[in-house]
Amino acid sequence: MSVSVSDARIVPRAEEKQRHVSGWIGGSIVVLALVSALLTFLVLSGSTPVAPVHEVVIGVFVLNALLIIALLVIVIFEAAVVIRARKAGAAAAGLHVRIVGLFSFIAALPAILVAIIATVTIERGLEPWFSDRMRDAVFKSVEVADAYAASQCKSLGREIRILADDLTRAKPAFDADRRWFDSFLTARATSLGVPVAMVMQPPEKVIARANIDVLRNPPMPDKAAFEDAQAAPDPICVIPRNSRVFGTLMKLPTYEGSYLYTAREVDPLAVEFPAVARGAAVEYLAIDARRKGVQVAFASMYALIALILLLSAIWFGLSFANRLVAPIRRMIHATDQVSSGNFYVQVPIKRSEGDLAHLGETFNKMTAELRRQHDGLVTASGVIDRRRRFTETVLSGVSSGVLSLDSEGHITIINRSAEALLGTGGRLLGKPIVEIAPELASFVAEALHGRMRQSAGQVVISRGGQDRMVNVRATREGESLGAGLVVTLDDITDLVSAQRTAAWADVARRIAHEIKNPLTPIQLSAERIKRRFGKVIVEGKDVFDQCTDTIVRQVEDIRRMVDEFSSFARMPKPSLQREDIVETVRQVVFLWRVGNPETTIEEQLPHDAVQARFDRRLISQALTNVIKNATEAIEAVPAEEREGQARIDVRFERREDGRIVIDVTDTGKGLPQEQRQKLLEPYMTTREGGTGLGLAIVGKILEDHGGGIELLDRPDGARGARIRLWFPETGPVQEAESGAEGARNGSLGSDRDNNKNRTSL
Template sequence: MDQQTILTIPKTTTVPIGDRTRWMRRFGMVLTVIALITVMVSFAILTGMTRVVPTVSTVWLTLIVNGVLMVMLMALIGVELFGLWRAWVAGRAAARLHLRVIGVFSAVAAAPALIIAVLASVTLERGLDRWFEDRTRLIVDSAAMVGDAYLAEHSRAIRADAMAMATDVGRAKELYESEPDRFDGLMATQCRLRGLPAAFILAENGTVMTRTVIVNDWSEIQMPPPEAYARAENGEPVVLTPGQTNQVGVIIKLDGWDGLYLYATRPLDPRVLGPLRQAKEAVADYRQLDQSRFGAQLAFALIFVGVSLIFLIAAIWIGIGFANRLVSPIRRLILAADYVSKGHLAVQVPVRRKEGDLAHLAETFNTMTSELRGQRAELIAAKDQIDSRRRFTETVLAGVTAGVLGVDGEGRVTLVNRSAEQLLATREEELMGHRLFEVMPEVAQILEEALGEPDTRMHQDQISLLRAGREQTVNVRITSEVTDASGRGFVVTLDDITDLVTAQRSSAWADVARRIAHEI
């Protein structure tokens, strides 16, 4: 066997994606890890899971950082996809497979993100709808209305009592100036009559001129603020609703009393005011949430979209790396198979153990090409030997005066010597591959006997052959041969005995003539 130079496909071939520059892949993986860590930290900050307060500047900073990382990853993916598109257009090995692998990876990564996005959006919308539906809003508003109605009722009641008391006290100015003790008694009587626990005559600077408290255990009485005096300057009563205290009061200017004011107050039940304050705070929070509902949904959507995009882009980049590792050995096999398809069997692919089953496939391919090289060498040697023997046989048969035909098991002519061509007056091209009884009908009977009697090795007969206007007497001998390679075959020998028959006839007639002459 001739020695051939073995061509080994390089481990790193010119590929559309990934192997262009090793540093790009490493930079992409590092950037992917950084992006994943950043987006998880951002999510923790924005959801209040850390000590960092999610202020507006913090939110913008996280969005900018994640946006920059996202743009960088998308740029790397764009460069890779552009290279893949160019390779696919150029028809490079495994480019279509590379596209499919990346497409499947991207679809597998994108489908769960899209499904979760839809489910999360629907869930958030339905959850917020239950909080902000008309029935819930009516309940909240009703609670606020009950509290307001309670305070309004007490405010109206104390306002009416204060105005009536101011009218009665206003008539007793002379008593206030001349007999203060009797005036204090009048104030106490007015308070008991109208159910007011405390009443005061105040100067416009807040100085208490007269103090009347009929409830001894009420010590923490809240006086009106300075702005209340200005509001009551026109003579209209000013109702002071409960703030941080549990009391409601009314301040009214006494007509003709030279800047003096009547201040009447009444405590409210703290067991009622506590829930009322909580209800008001809850209503305020509820209305604020209702107003910021769209903003909350938008913020949640932005957070989710950012996280999903980062994970999606990271998955696509990881898919590109996986596709590179998967397609690279397949690409080498495709290139080697192209060489083999063109008849160059002296080719091998490198075996990399870390590629697993693909490494075993490369070993199998190398074994196959080695076996094919050996078998082709053996076939070439056998063909050369057969050609040599055929040339020798043809040379021998060319020197034989008898016609010789080779016939296979189906009766087709496979071998013709020169004597048979001359005897049958037919060229070799017209005989090869045709059935013998078609080109030589005279031997049909003996050929059928030979085909029908496989146990009989030789059949012989004498026929008359008319070719080119000349009748010949031919002795036909068919010998059967059985070989392992081609099965059953026949050797047809044609001996032209025309001259011999003519001589025998002449000799016979001469003998007959001698006998007739002898008798005469």
């Protein structure tokens, strides 16, 4: 069953839902902010029906500020998620941070550059319009307009004074004859070149008027003009609104409540220009007064818009980075799962991810193939493991030593039997065979590099003071040179010893039979000669008696030797009984201590009884022979060469593996270092006058008990020897068995105890 990466809990579902909601909220705020920035630009540029008045500008600023705060909160939240993932060591967190940083840099750099350029451009663009030359030009235009208006007013003022003086003189005519007065007014106005001349009372009551058809309906002065004329001693200039007329108004003192109003039509631009110039100057001054404020306002608005764009770009960068990093993060987690051995991981595929989705499909195919191959390898490994365990079981169960060597002669496989036979401590795997067992070097070299695949022979391996006869067979694994080897080691020491023992037993039986038959007649004849002729012989009687006694004594010695031969040849089967082995050892030691007071014999025996199945008489005989050999070995050392007192230590041990071990350690001359095991063969002795049957009989007794004998040196390194006797507490496994296999395993028992840390099959 496949396991998806989302199931592997890369991103918890609650966190995914939270990111989905925050994405929608962030996107909505970004869209609103961008729309607000666009509307702000349109409003301030006057491209909308909404006038950019103070209240509108303030509202736009507040709206943009709120949206910027919301954007800032969203961006900070997303950035905090990224930073928290980076600190937590999330997959692809570094890539996530780099992408966000890149987008932020790309968005911030143009905004900063445009802000600098825009600020400089606005400053440079406004500077010419507010320079001293421009200021002078604006005010000069106002002065020109005022001068033109003043000249017109001055001309009309001069004319209105003349006309006013004339009318003052004509006041009686005004009172007497109005028609004449009108004609007079018309004549004087015409002569002065004034198209409009009338006597008025406010607001628009015309008392007298010059009948000139140039301006039929001239614009009338307003109420304010009459008030100004009332207060002014001189004529005032009147420029009615929305007209092409310049006029003057003057109070007529002689005409109660009346005013003289004259007007002349001029170019419309001459009328409009002063007002326009003056308005432009006022507006120019107002703009100049609030220029800094305008610059700050535009800069602030641009900063708000730029900040909106920047934060929006950062949010888009975060969103894009999330969409880009999410599949990469799933992929990294999936590869981590595969590297840890989980080949059932699957990456969720989202078609919206494009090429990354294709990458995920490829990864899923790869994991499926890896899973198939892994399952095949697991199956094959199981088969190989079962075969290996079977091979190990076979190798560990066989009595022969088995070694596998590579092409360079290094040990790759070794079973326990080979370890025990080679008798070296420590790990053997990987070590060269020539260092572990130099005796096998010739067989290994011949099998590795020779023409024949196999090399066989016999060799003596000496370990721990014991010589083992080994049958060696080295076989090359392949036909080509340089292939590995399989070396088998068969310990035939006990077999050879048994064969020799059997041969010597047969020889001893035959010799005993052939020698024992004439011994009795010889002895009887010697005794008869002594009795018959002992009284007759007078001369040389001492010599005669000595010769006959020698014959009898030698016959007894030969008979004793023949009896030993017979005992060795006809060694009885042990009669196993459950008895106290400790008491048996104690009695033997006591007898030898009493019979050899010059030798110190100490025993290390437990206080409690130890029950075992053994033949009391045979074990006592074996221990007696060993102690006897120890005393003879001590006596063989010259007195001047002895180190300390003559001492024999008998130590008893009951081991956890169920073996009874008896060690006899002496301070005698010791054992030879070479061919020590031959001392266990019949008729092999290093003592003058010895028969060579003592240790052979001991070995035979212990073999019949399922145990063995070991010839060792003293553990403290001093001169002397240690003879180890051992047999199972429960007796031999099969009482009728010859015991050869038990002797072989027994002789190797101490090696196994000393090599517990050895690596083997």
